Amino acid sequence: LPDTGFSNSIVVSRYREKTPGSAKAAKEAADRFPSGVTHDSRYLEPYGLYVDRAQGSHKWDVDGHQYVDYFGGHGALILGHNHPKVVEAVHRQVDKGNHFGASHKLEVRWAELIQKLIPCAERVRFTASGTEATLMGLRLARAYTGRNKLLRFKQHFHGWHDHMASGVSSHFDGTPTTGVVVGVTDNVLLAQANDEAGTRMIVEANPDIAAVILEPTGASFGRVPVKPSFLAFLRQITKEKGIVLIFDEVVTGFRVSPGGAQAHYKITPDLTSLAKILAGGMPGGAIVGKKEIMDYLDFAVTKARGVEKVYHPGTFNGNPMAAASGIATLEIIDSTDACAKANDYGARWRKAMNEVIALEGVPWAAYGAFSGCHIFTNPAKKSISPKTFDAEAMPDTELKGQWSPTIVHKLRLGMIVNGVDFNSSPGGICSCMHSDADLNKTAEALRSTLKLLKDEGEFR
Ligand SMILES: Cc1ncc(COP(=O)(O)O)c(C=O)c1O
Numbered sequence: 001l002p003d004t005g006f007s008n009s010i011v012v013s014r015y016r017e018k019t020p021g022s023a024k025a026a027k028e029a030a031d032r033f034p035s036g037v038t039h040d041s042r043y044l045e046p047y048g049l050y051v052d053r054a055q056g057s058h059k060w061d062v063d064g065h066q067y068v069d070y071f072g073g074h075g076a077l078i079l080g081h082n083h084p085k086v087v088e089a090v091h092r093q094v095d096k097g098n099h100f101g102a103s104h105k106l107e108v109r110w111a112e113l114i115q116k117l118i119p120c121a122e123r124v125r126f127t128a129s130g131t132e133a134t135l136m137g138l139r140l141a142r143a144y145t146g147r148n149k150l151l152r153f154k155q156h157f158h159g160w161h162d163h164m165a166s167g168v169s170s171h172f173d174g175t176p177t178t179g180v181v182v183g184v185t186d187n188v189l190l191a192q193a194n195d196e197a198g199t200r201m202i203v204e205a206n207p208d209i210a211a212v213i214l215e216p217t218g219a220s221f222g223r224v225p226v227k228p229s230f231l232a233f234l235r236q237i238t239k240e241k242g243i244v245l246i247f248d249e250v251v252t253g254f255r256v257s258p259g260g261a262q263a264h265y266k267i268t269p270d271l272t273s274l275a276k277i278l279a280g281g282m283p284g285g286a287i288v289g290k291k292e293i294m295d296y297l298d299f300a301v302t303k304a305r306g307v308e309k310v311y312h313p314g315t316f317n318g319n320p321m322a323a324a325s326g327i328a329t330l331e332i333i334d335s336t337d338a339c340a341k342a343n344d345y346g347a348r349w350r351k352a353m354n355e356v357i358a359l360e361g362v363p364w365a366a367y368g369a370f371s372g373c374h375i376f377t378n379p380a381k382k383s384i385s386p387k388t389f390d391a392e393a394m395p396d397t398e399l400k401g402q403w404s405p406t407i408v409h410k411l412r413l414g415m416i417v418n419g420v421d422f423n424s425s426p427g428g429i430c431s432c433m434h435s436d437a438d439l440n441k442t443a444e445a446l447r448s449t450l451k452l453l454k455d456e457g458e459f460r
């Protein structure tokens with residue numbers, strides 16, 4: 001960390017006092033994993049929290065402390081941790097077998113629910129992750145159109161495979177990130193979301209575009225929001241030019257609404273990548289969409305058409321454990337108001353955060369949509385008010401990726417000290433299980449954290 005005073009921080013010493021068990025575990029992990037972590041966004045200075053168990057909207061660390069959880073299994077847990085019906089379904093399945101190396105009825109039921117909920121899902125192909133789902137979506141688009149190029153948007157995240165690695169948090173000029181070859185990035189065009197004229201120019205100048213992919217509510221679940229009118233524009237221009245439109249609904253699917261962002265905005269893409277909630281907290285993903293595109297995975301259709309099938313193995317595709325968990329989760333989403341409940345908490349959560357920020361007179365703001373909350377830590381130190389803050393009017397570079405890691409880590413540490421686990425965005429994602437008591441605790445935690453940060457001179 002580019003640190004001035006981080007090691008002498010009051011917040012850091014409070015964190016160390018509270019979490020000796022995590023410190024011990026992190027020390028052991030440092031000898032095993034690069035940076036001691038298994039996912040980049042779990043990296044936290046001086047060390048991350050080690051969690052022992054979780055239930056509903058809460059989790060407990062190895063020292064026995066309870067936290068209100070806003071990591072939500074990286075967005076997978078809209079029903080909270082350990083929903084009894086999901087737990088029961090997984091228990092039942094583990095007794096029957098966790099991998100058959102064969103087709104099974106659960107995968108058929110799982111796909112039936114996806115088809116019921118997600119408007120574009122004429123056909124479904126399961127993968128083991130969201131990264132694999134977007135990778136397959138892009139490959140199918142190339143097979144279907146016979147074109148090479150991909151158009152994506154700056155800061156949108158689609159997993160970590162080579163094609164989607166530049167322009168997420170760096171390399172906005174489209175040059176390859178470390179370990180990726182130029183030949184790959186030569187075929188990826190980077191555009192600015194919400195810029196209709198600029199996007200049209202790129203599309204007109206490149207007749208070889210196979211697919212346009214984006215996160216439909218904006219980069220990182222709306223940290224950089226996308227206007228619904230831009231989605232309509234993309235639907236229209238891709239139709240006009242014969243380009244495959246892919247909504248990456250790995251986060252928004254079954255969350256924004258039971259039918260994802262596409263059902264909410266009534267804009268149907270050609271393909272959709274799904275993961276996270278899809279498998280209810282187990283590893284799993286899917287690419288779903290129009291039959292005529294998905295047919296590139298079909299043995300008989302490709303043979304009849306005289307085209308080469310897109311090859312797709314994958315040991316954990318449609319895994320029975322993930323299917324059991326996914327079915328239980330999607331049945332609840334289909335039959336209850338779980339999405340609406342999470343969205344309602346999200347709105348109250350953002351409001352409560354802004355009230356605390358205003359009360360403490362700090363030049364920050366909370367924003368977002370649906371069941372997410374982003375904390376804007378104002379890297380350019382602009383004069384803003386949480387009451388009037390408009391994320392759409394801010395430069396995207398200030399909304400995502402440009403903030404000081406020191407302040408973000410301190411904010412997270414301060415919240416942990418006060419019993420709340422925010423994610424590294426910073427902010428988080430909520431479930432339908434978050435309660436009024438959680439909201440009050442979160443507001444109090446933010447207030448205490450801002451006071452601590454003031455005490456150590458952060459806002460001077
Ligand atoms: C929008 C989006 N797409 C794709 C992915 C990649 O999914 P996975 O982590 O399952 O590979 C993520 C993960 O956070 C995501 O948020």
